[in-house]
Amino acid sequence: MRAAERERFILDEAIKFFAEQGFGGQTRELAKRMGITHSAIYRHFPSKEALIERVYEEIYLSRWSPTWAGLIQDRSLTLETRLSRFYLEYVQQVFEYNWVRIFVFSGMKSFDITKRYLEIVREQIIEPACRELRHDLKLASSDKVPLSEREVELFWGLHGRIFYMAIRRFVYETPTPDKLDDIVVDAVRSFLGGATRLLPEILEAR
Structure with missing residues (x-):
């Protein structure tokens, strides 16, 4: 998966994850659900707050x-x-x-x-x-x-x-x-x- 595709995949899954779990849901659990390493999320989004900001922009x-x-x-x-x-x-x-x-x-x-x-x-x-x-x-x-x-x-x-x-x-x-x-x-x-x-x-x- 190319970097842009992986970033899009993480964002789409994060939207579904936070909609189900709320913002108390941990990114470690999100990574497990996607079948990727926890560190893979942070290669595209430097923090949970940055990921949530992208969710806000997208949704x-x-x-x-x-x-x-x-x-x-x-x-x-x-x-x-x-x-x-x-x-x-x-x-x-x-x-x-x-x-x-x-x-x-x-x-x-x-x-x-x-x-x-x-x-x-x-x-x-x-x-x-x-x-x-x-x-x-x-x-x-x-x-x-x-x-x-x-x-x-x-x-x-x-x-x-x-x-x-x-x-x-x-x-x-x-x-x-x-x-x-x-x-x-x-x-x-x-x-x-x-x-x-x-x-x-x-x-x-x-």
């Missing part, structure tokens, strides 16, 4: 579309259309065994994969969506009135509602619908129905 960064941030801010479309399109594409990328389980395991350990990824979600999706809803409702811009945690939490609630189906499927292993498109669209529509009424009250209360 999370490579699946994040650079078009999503622009989609959320595309005012030629209704906000409902933008959010629906984003989440329909998003579930296609993240509703996958390895993605979900590594994400959850990371949140329970000292590795900061979950924190770093959620910062991307907040910066590129959550906060822009808050600003777009203000624009739709002709409310004060965030330049004049900074976003509050209360309104940001509204959008985290939508995000969490959709992602929770992945938790149910791949962590709790309980039944979830096979087809998610209608459920995603319903979630966006019901969210906007409530948020449209609530947001003016939130800003007025401030």
Whole structure:
């Protein structure tokens, strides 16, 4: 096996291993499972942390579309259309065994994969969506009135509602619908129905 092929093999197996065992799983056990020496892993990845970093790049960064941030801010479309399109594409990328389980395991350990990824979600999706809803409702811009945690939490609630189906499927292993498109669209529509009424009250209360 060539060096590049062996490195790819180790990475692919590490993704499956950490999804099953969590980050508490030892690289020695990973090597045994692959049928290679422990030192062979470290010829390609200088540390367990370096291997985990590659897992993060492969599983999370490579699946994040650079078009999503622009989609959320595309005012030629209704906000409902933008959010629906984003989440329909998003579930296609993240509703996958390895993605979900590594994400959850990371949140329970000292590795900061979950924190770093959620910062991307907040910066590129959550906060822009808050600003777009203000624009739709002709409310004060965030330049004049900074976003509050209360309104940001509204959008985290939508995000969490959709992602929770992945938790149910791949962590709790309980039944979830096979087809998610209608459920995603319903979630966006019901969210906007409530948020449209609530947001003016939130800003007025401030």
